[in-house]
Structures are given as C-alpha cells and as structure tokens.
Amino acid sequence: MKRQPYIDIVKGLSIWCIVLLHYENGVFPNSLNVFIGSFMITAFFVSSGWVSAMRPSQRSLKELAAKRWRQLGIPYLWWTGIILAFDLLLYVFGYYSPYFLEREAYKAIMLRGIGTLWFLPALFGGELIWHKLRRCRWWGVTLAFLGTVLYMHVYSLVFGGLTETIYKIIDAPFRTLSNILMAWTGIAFGYYAYTILGRRIEHAHPTSLLLSGLFLCTVAWFCATSWPSAIGFLWLYAAPLLGPLGLLLMAKALQSWSPLSFFDCWGRHSLNLMLTHYSITLVICDIIVQKGLLIPFSGSITLICFFCSIPAQYFLVLFVNKYALFTLGKS
Numbered sequence: 001m002k003r004q005p006y007i008d009i010v011k012g013l014s015i016w017c018i019v020l021l022h023y024e025n026g027v028f029p030n031s032l033n034v035f036i037g038s039f040m041i042t043a044f045f046v047s048s049g050w051v052s053a054m055r056p057s058q059r060s061l062k063e064l065a066a067k068r069w070r071q072l073g074i075p076y077l078w079w080t081g082i083i084l085a086f087d088l089l090l091y092v093f094g095y096y097s098p099y100f101l102e103r104e105a106y107k108a109i110m111l112r113g114i115g116t117l118w119f120l121p122a123l124f125g126g127e128l129i130w131h132k133l134r135r136c137r138w139w140g141v142t143l144a145f146l147g148t149v150l151y152m153h154v155y156s157l158v159f160g161g162l163t164e165t166i167y168k169i170i171d172a173p174f175r176t177l178s179n180i181l182m183a184w185t186g187i188a189f190g191y192y193a194y195t196i197l198g199r200r201i202e203h204a205h206p207t208s209l210l211l212s213g214l215f216l217c218t219v220a221w222f223c224a225t226s227w228p229s230a231i232g233f234l235w236l237y238a239a240p241l242l243g244p245l246g247l248l249l250m251a252k253a254l255q256s257w258s259p260l261s262f263f264d265c266w267g268r269h270s271l272n273l274m275l276t277h278y279s280i281t282l283v284i285c286d287i288i289v290q291k292g293l294l295i296p297f298s299g300s301i302t303l304i305c306f307f308c309s310i311p312a313q314y315f316l317v318l319f320v321n322k323y324a325l326f327t328l329g330k331s
Contacts, residue, residue: 008267039243049190126183209253216246
C-alpha cells in the first residue's frame, strides 16, 4: 500500500508536540498543555487504525505479530539497552543515583518502558487486541470497551495521586495494561472512522475537509480544557480521539502545502525521534543548562534547547539510519 503523506504529517506534528511538551517547562499556559497532551500520543493509535482500515486485505494474527515484533519489539529491546548504557555512563559521572538505574531497569522488564519506550509495548499489545476484537460483533466490541472504561476508572481510583516508591513498583504492570487498553481504543476508533468516512474523505473537496477538521479540533479543545473536570469521560475519550481525526482531515486537505513537508519527513522518522529525544537529547540539554550554565532548566531556556535539538535530532537520524538501522528493526 502506498504511503500517504497526510498520515505522516499528522504523525510528524504529533511527535514534535511530544518533544515540545517534554522540553517546555513553565512557558505555555496549562490549557494549551492539556489540549496538546490530549491528542499527541493517541494520534499514533488513531493513525494505526486508520491505516489498517485502508488495507485491501487484513493480515493474520501471526503475520501481524511477526511484523510488529520487527517494528516495535526489536527497537524496544535495542533502545532499552542503549538507554540503560547511557544512564550507566551518567551514573559513573555522578549524574544518576543507583535507585534511578534500578527503577529504569524494573520499568523496562515490566514493559512500562524507559521514558517514551512505553509507547512500543502499548501499540504492540493494542494492535493484537484490536485484531481479535475486529472480528467480533458490535456487542463484543462494546463489552470490551466498557471493560476498558471500568479498568481505567478502577486504576485511577487505586493509583491516582500515589507517589511513594512502593506504589510505583506495584503500579508498573497495571500501568502497562492501562497503556495497552488506551492503545486499542484509539486503534479501533481510527479503524471505524476510516471505514465509515474513508470513501467520502478520498473524494471530498479540500475546503470541506479543512473546515471539518477545524470543527473537530475545536470540539476536542473544549472537551479537553473547558467543560467541567467532573466529565472525565470527555477528556479520556472525546478529546484524544476527535483531535487526531480532525488533524487527519486537515492534513489531508493541506498535504500538498510545501511547509508541511517538514512534518511529513519527521512522520517517516517518528520512531527514531520517539526513542531518542527524551532519554538522550533532552538529558544532554538538561546537563548543559544545569551543570554547565548553572541555571534552572525552566522558562525560556527550555524552548531555546528545543529549537537547538531539531538539527541535533536530524543528525542523529542520519547516524542511526547509516550505522544502526538494525536497532529500528530494519535491515
């Protein structure tokens, strides 16, 4: 199946939103942080379901598992080792404590993931769950969704607000399952969205797509930031799902606009950026600012570091693609 630029544009925009919020510290208003945070991860899940629905034929569970093991499982193992080695080096120089290394290793074993690596087992597990549920009748999918909502609610009640070390240790496997359940709901939404709207979207006028996408993003904004926090369902499901759908529609309308080629490029390298920015590039920036410049890593300096990280990440992509492509599950 031919790669669609508008899907990579959404993935590229989303990964840079993730990077931006990881760098940003005390600059953006809370409402903007909340809105961006509501869709920046789920956009990848929705896009995955969207692409799955576009395929003329569906893979078997064995074929899907083998393909995703190469694309997600192998990178998880390689980059867990690489990041742990990097953390160990910083421990030798006194930057990290023994507890930090032990915590990172435990998270890796529990598939909770070091830094952003949690995303890989979540997407892997979510796709396998959806592959099984996709063949079920509507009531089977509905029961699975209600079970997911119930689990998320109970998980929040049990672990919400607990910061003690013992609770973090207990939380790890349950958090992994929570991530996987979050992933399959996003994948299912993307699959149904394209199944229902795909034919119309492919033939719709760009202006219509753009206005529809803006409308959905506006609704997602209000769901995430403006309605009472008691309506938690809107934040957990409406905003994270409607926002990515709106972005897909707008990207489809504007995909030929040359400035968006930046996001198109990074959408194709989103895995590389996902794996490296949080546990390597951001850490180096933090060391330079706090240990070198002797100033706190907050405020405007964080945005300066973010923009400086863009060319650094580009050269890191070139390096990995030339010398370590196997770490991304590619030959």
